[in-house]
Amino acid sequence: MIIKRYWSEAELNELERLCKDSNSLRELRIGAIGKFNERSWQSIEAQIRRHKDWITHSEKGKLEKASKEDALEAKVDFSEEDRHLIDELQKSPLSVKNISQMFNVAKEDVFRLIDRLRLGGYEIEVAPEIDGERQVFLRKEPIPGQIFRLAPITKDEIKILVISDPCLGLRTQQGNLLATAYEIGEKEEVYFALVAGNISAGKSSPRRLGEYFLRTFEEQVEYIINHWPKAPFKTYLINGPTDLTFKTDKGQNLGYAVAQERLGDLRYRGDKEAIFLAGKDTRIAMVHIEGDATTYTKSYPLQGVTENYQELIERVLENNLPPKIVLVGGTHSFALIPPRFPLSPKKKRDICSINIPSLYSITPTQRGKRKRGGSPVLGCWILTLNFDKEGNLKDILYDARDLTAYQKKDDYLEGPEIKSGLSEEQIKILKLLEEEPRTRGEICRILHKSTPYIEELIEGLKNKGYSIIFDAAEKRIKLEKVLKREFKSIALDTLCVKRIKTLDFSDTHIGHKKSRWDLIPEVYRIAEEEKVDEIHFCGDLFEGPGLKHRQLIKGEMAISGADEQRDFALSIWPKSRIPTKLILGSSHDFEYLELAGHNITETFARMAALKKLGKLEFIGEDTIWCRGMAEMKDIGNLLYHPSGGIPLGLTYRGQINIERLVPIVDGDFPAKILKVGHLHIAIFMQYKGMVCLFVPCLQEQTQYLAAKGLFPWIGFWVTELFTDAYGNITRVILRYVPFEPQKRNKSLKRKT
Numbered sequence: 001m002i003i004k005r006y007w008s009e010a011e012l013n014e015l016e017r018l019c020k021d022s023n024s025l026r027e028l029r030i031g032a033i034g035k036f037n038e039r040s041w042q043s044i045e046a047q048i049r050r051h052k053d054w055i056t057h058s059e060k061g062k063l064e065k066a067s068k069e070d071a072l073e074a075k076v077d078f079s080e081e082d083r084h085l086i087d088e089l090q091k092s093p094l095s096v097k098n099i100s101q102m103f104n105v106a107k108e109d110v111f112r113l114i115d116r117l118r119l120g121g122y123e124i125e126v127a128p129e130i131d132g133e134r135q136v137f138l139r140k141e142p143i144p145g146q147i148f149r150l151a152p153i154t155k156d157e158i159k160i161l162v163i164s165d166p167c168l169g170l171r172t173q174q175g176n177l178l179a180t181a182y183e184i185g186e187k188e189e190v191y192f193a194l195v196a197g198n199i200s201a202g203k204s205s206p207r208r209l210g211e212y213f214l215r216t217f218e219e220q221v222e223y224i225i226n227h228w229p230k231a232p233f234k235t236y237l238i239n240g241p242t243d244l245t246f247k248t249d250k251g252q253n254l255g256y257a258v259a260q261e262r263l264g265d266l267r268y269r270g271d272k273e274a275i276f277l278a279g280k281d282t283r284i285a286m287v288h289i290e291g292d293a294t295t296y297t298k299s300y301p302l303q304g305v306t307e308n309y310q311e312l313i314e315r316v317l318e319n320n321l322p323p324k325i326v327l328v329g330g331t332h333s334f335a336l337i338p339p340r341f342p343l344s345p346k347k348k349r350d351i352c353s354i355n356i357p358s359l360y361s362i363t364p365t366q367r368g369k370r371k372r373g374g375s376p377v378l379g380c381w382i383l384t385l386n387f388d389k390e391g392n393l394k395d396i397l398y399d400a401r402d403l404t405a406y407q408k409k410d411d412y413l414e415g416p417e418i419k420s421g422l423s424e425e426q427i428k429i430l431k432l433l434e435e436e437p438r439t440r441g442e443i444c445r446i447l448h449k450s451t452p453y454i455e456e457l458i459e460g461l462k463n464k465g466y467s468i469i470f471d472a473a474e475k476r477i478k479l480e481k482v483l484k485r486e487f488k489s490i491a492l493d494t495l496c497v498k499r500i501k502t503l504d505f506s507d508t509h510i511g512h513k514k515s516r517w518d519l520i521p522e523v524y525r526i527a528e529e530e531k532v533d534e535i536h537f538c539g540d541l542f543e544g545p546g547l548k549h550r551q552l553i554k555g556e557m558a559i560s561g562a563d564e565q566r567d568f569a570l571s572i573w574p575k576s577r578i579p580t581k582l583i584l585g586s587s588h589d590f591e592y593l594e595l596a597g598h599n600i601t602e603t604f605a606r607m608a609a610l611k612k613l614g615k616l617e618f619i620g621e622d623t624i625w626c627r628g629m630a631e632m633k634d635i636g637n638l639l640y641h642p643s644g645g646i647p648l649g650l651t652y653r654g655q656i657n658i659e660r661l662v663p664i665v666d667g668d669f670p671a672k673i674l675k676v677g678h679l680h681i682a683i684f685m686q687y688k689g690m691v692c693l694f695v696p697c698l699q700e701q702t703q704y705l706a707a708k709g710l711f712p713w714i715g716f717w718v719t720e721l722f723t724d725a726y727g728n729i730t731r732v733i734l735r736y737v738p739f740e741p742q743k744r745n746k747s748l749k750r751k752t
Contacts, residue, residue, distance in 0.1 A: 082116055089124070089138035096126070096134045110136075111154055111280070111391060126280040126391070128321065128345045134280075154391065158278055161185035161193040161233075162381040164288070164329030165358035167242060168224050169201030169214035172361040174378060174411050175227060177403045179487035181359065181380040182229035184401055187492065188382050192233050196329025196356050197240020197272065197288030199224060200254050211363050213412055213483070217246045221254060225261045227487060239271040240288040240329060247271070275323065280391035281345075285309060285323035289330035297649025298333040298355060298685060302326075306337070306353040322349050324393055325383075331355040332376035334400050334686035335651060338736040340713055343393050352396060356381065361407045377686055378404045398734040402686055405728040406490055409435065413481040419464055425449070426457050433468065433479035440477065495730045496722035500632045503527040503535045503578075505716035506641075506677035507697035509588060511543035511565040512551060513558045514700035516714060517572055519739055523698075523716055524574040526737060530718050535578050536630055538677030538695045539641030540585030541569065541601050548587055549704040556703060562592050566604050570611060579615040583639045584625035586678065599625065629671065635723060636670035641677045646710065651685050654692035662688050672729060673721065680705070680712035684734055691729055693717055700741055714739045 078086075081103060088094060088102070100107045114124050114136065121142025127135045166178050185193055200220045204212045214220045228235075239247065239255040246252040259268035269276075276284040289301055309322045324343070335355035341347050357377040382399035416430050425447060432438055432446065443454050458477065462468055467480035505523055509515045527535050542565045546552035552560065559565050584590060584601045592598045602618040609616055619628030619639065630637040640657070647653060654676060665671050673691045682696040696713035705712060715738035722731040 078116070078120060082113070082120075085113060086117065086122065086138070089136065093135045093137045096136060099136060115154055123277065125277055128281055128348070155191075155279075156387055158385045158387075159188055159190040160284075160381075160383045160385070161188075161190045162196070162327055162354070162356055162383060163193065163359060164196035164356040165198040165240065165332065165360060166195075167198050167201050167358075167360040168227065169212055169220045170360055170363065171211055171213050171410065171412060172363050173201070174359050174361060174403075174407050175484060175487035176408065176411055176490065177378055177406060178359050179229050179489040180403060180406070180492070181401070182231050183489035183492060184380065184382065185233065186231055188399075190233055190382065193231070193235040194276070194284075194286055194327065195235060195237035196286050196327055197238050198242045198330065198358075199228075199237055199240070199258070200243050202242030203245035208363075208365055211365065217250070217252045217254065217257075221257045221261075224254075224258050227484075228258070228262065228266065229487060230265060234265055234267060236267045236269050236274070236276070238269050238274050238286060238288065241272075241290055244271060278385055279387045279393055281321065282325070282385065282387075282393040283321060283323035284325045284327065286327045287329065289328060295331075296655070297647075297652045298331065298335045298655065298687065299337065299651040299683065300649040301331055302328050302335055302337065302353050302355050303650065306351050309351060310349045312349070323351060325352045325354065325396070327354050327356055329356045332358040334377050334379065334402065334684070336398055336400075336684040336734065337650065338396075338398075338682055338684075338713075339738065340682075340711070341738050341740060343395065345392055354381065354383075354398075357402070357404075361409075375688070376404075377402060378407055395735075398684070398736075400684070400686060400732045400734070401495075402728075402730055402732075403490070404689070405724070405726065405730070410481070412484055414484045416466060416479060416481065422461075422464065423457070426461055429454075429457055429461065430466070430479065433477065434481075437471065437474065437476040437478040439475060443477070495724050497725045498633050498635065498723045499720065500534075500635055501530070501532045501718070501720040502632075502637065503530065503532045503716060503718050504538065504675055504693055504695045505535075505698060506538035506695040507540045507585070507680060507699055509540055509543045509697070509699040510569050511546070511557060511559040512699065512702065513556050514702050515543065515558070516698040516700060516739070516742075517569075519698050519714075520572065521574045524576050524578070526718070527578050528576065530735075532578060532718065533632060534630060535576075535580040536637060536639055536675060537580060537582040538639050538675050539583050539601075539626060540588045540677065540697075541582065541604065542566070542585075542589055542592075544588035544591035545595065548591060549702070551702075551704075554703055562596075562598055562600050566600055566607070569604055570607060570613070573608060573613050575612070576614040579617065581617050581619045581628065581630040581637075581639065583618070583620045583628040583641060586626035586641045586643045590626065593625065601625075629669070631670060634670060634727070635672050635721070636665075637673045637675060638671040639675050639677075643678070645708070646679050646681060650681060650683055650694070651687075651692070653679065654683075654685055654694065655687055658687050658690045658692060661690065672723075672727070680710070682713040682715060682717070682736055682738075684717075684732070686729070686732065689728065691721065691732055693719065696738075698739075714741060 085099065096107050096110050099110045114126065118124055122138060123140035125137045125139055127137065161181065163181050167173055201212055201214065204215055209215065214223055237255055243254040246254050255268040259266045273285065273287045278284060287305055295301055305328050306326050309326060333355045334357050337353040339350040339352050341350050357379040359378055362376055379400065379402045384397035385393060386395040388394045415434055418427060428447060429443060432443060440451055440454060444451055447454065458468055469478050469480060471478055503523065508517055508520065510517050543551065543557065546557045546560065551557050559568050582601055582605055584599060589601050592600045605616040605618040608614065619630055621627060626641040628639045630639060642653065654674060657674060661671055661674065675693045675695055677695050679694055680697040681694050683694040685692045695717060696715045698714060699712060701711055715736060718735040718737065720733040721729060724730050
């Protein structure tokens with residue numbers, strides 16, 4: 001039956017026996033565990049499938065049923081028109097105009113035809129317009145039983161759940177957090193989920209055997225099949241470096257094996273990288289970084305991966321556009337670098353870059369080798385993609401769910417059931433032993449009881465059916481637990497207890513010719529529209545006297561002098577009922593304080609209140625004007641305007657500031673959110689329990705920035721933030737609003 005050169009006679013006889021006793025390939029694989037470890041199961045399976053006489057009716061029925069279920073779920077009933085379009089696209093790409101004429105339908109209706117084929121598993125891409133024409137390409141045809149259904153072009157909004165690195169099989173896995181991520185996805189009604197690799201712990205090295213509770217390929221595959229959460233949406237996954245340890249060693253493809261057994265909801269999409277399409281031509285790249293990417297600067301790997309997709313080349317022989325969104329797994333962190341400009345088909349290389357947090361706790365090996373800043377963030381993303389009527393991506397809403405506070409030791413084991421009839425002290429002992437093994441002395445000291453009394457309580461627990469042993473080597477008492485049967489989600493309503501919403505902008509530089517003061521009314525209009533609680537301004541409201549970067553000498557000043565700049569700002573500032581909190585910039589605003597002892601921002605805020613422009617408040621401290629605390633519902637928003645330039649790793653400045661803040665945060669200094677101006681960049685990061693926002697500017701590129709080769713982000717953030725009952729930041733909903741820069745050689749004229 002099978003080519004004999006691959007196996008011995010004894011192995012062939014054993015395989016023949018298993019084939020007769022098995023009703024499906026899955027049963028055959030389970031029976032072969034431990035007997036064919038030196039051979040690749042995929043090789044055995046492939047040869048069995050090629051021998052068509054052997055495949056059982058049960059296995060054929062299973063594959064046929066899965067294909068039918070996919071077709072029913074997709075609700076696709078291909079007409080002759082659909083099949084004709086497939087035939088034509090198989091021959092060559094067609095333009096939207098060609099298809100419109102071929103079927104005598106309006107161009108807008110062509111996309112509905114394409115949607116039916118996409119829902120049926122045909123990967124069809126509509127390329128951006130070139131010379132007034134849009135080409136339609138058939139990229140991939142459906143595989144029976146593994147249909148990859150793309151989001152419809154004509155759908156206005158698509159939500160996606162994004163996770164990475166569950167590493168099931170590690171003792172530090174967090175199965176309950178994986179279930180929580182899926183529960184969040186179900187509640188948010190996501191269209192599909194993306195898993196950026198490392199779904200398994202992979203093959204262990206001899207030195208790390210103790211970190212695994214599942215070590216073989218077969219054990220991990222079976223565990224993932226049985227424990228991976230079931231959901232009403234599809235999940236598309238790729239193999240990460242840990243998954244590929246089996247493939248490298250024995251050619252065993254873990255992602256494929258899991259997807260084969262979970263045909264109803266899991267789909268395997270390749271190794272390390274996959275490209276997905278949404279809308280007409282919005283590409284989403286999902287990548288897992290090789291090895292342990294817990295670099296100190298969280299954005300550095302993300303920047304590198306993104307730059308690998310950016311090139312000023314129009315492919316001649318293939319239509320291979322760069323992605324609009326890059327999702328990077330393996331970084332174990334929350335970081336977001338939004339596009340610089342408003343989303344547009346013209347900006348092909350303006351990419352949104354996102355780090356995906358992990359779903360397992362740090363292992364002893366990682367902790368022992370831990371680099372600075374290596375502690376992982378656990379959680380998931382919900383991305384909401386909004387499309388215009390033509391199917392072009394117009395907006396992205398970023399929803400970061402931080403679950404780090406809810407990780408649990410030995411989450412792979414079932415906790416002890418609290419049976420009736422137990423005393424309070426016995427329950428305390430159970431909880432102590434559930435956390436970790438304890439010595440008798442430790443238990444005595446915690447409960448303030450004698451050793452004989454504690455031994456009597458433990459004996460009573462044993463009589464109740466609890467397996468409690470004394471390890472003579474460790475001299476500790478242990479509670480033996482069994483493997484967890486299923487993952488259970490955390491109650492979602494406990495994660496979001498308090499809520500605040502702010503709009504954050506910075507660096508208007510009023511007085512400079514390149515100031516975009518004309519956008520300030522738009523900032524306040526959107527603040528009213530979004531119903532934010534407060535508006536936060538992070539410094540450098542004014543350009544200053546123009547001496548710092550020799551702006552006065554260079555002829556860059558539009559308005560000179562503190563009084564003139566202040567009066568102009570008062571004349572253009574919009575009225576609003578929303579409170580606005582401001583701080584002094586450390587560079588340009590500060591020049592007036594340095595030269596004449598004049599705090600121009602504080603004066604502006606007081607005069608704005610007198611002119612009834614709204615509730616403007618200067619919140620700089622008595623001796624530290626470039627920093628101020630805006631406290632909202634016991635959540636401290638620390639507005640900060642540092643000095644210095646932009647490092648190569650964009651998040652570096654935020655990380656070192658957070659590390660210095662963490663030891664001093666308390667009730668008197670409740671900083672939980674750090675909002676950084678001055679750098680003219682837009683980035684979100686969550687690190688060590690704090691949120692860091694790099695707030696962009698409202699100023700065009702100046703001569704100073706141009707000389708350094710820097711291009712500013714022009715825009716602002718709308719930030720909605722939630723905490724749990726313990727003050728942990730568990731959810732951050734972000735909307736980044738960018739603006740187009742002015743056309744070259746033009747500057748804004750002063751309002752008269």
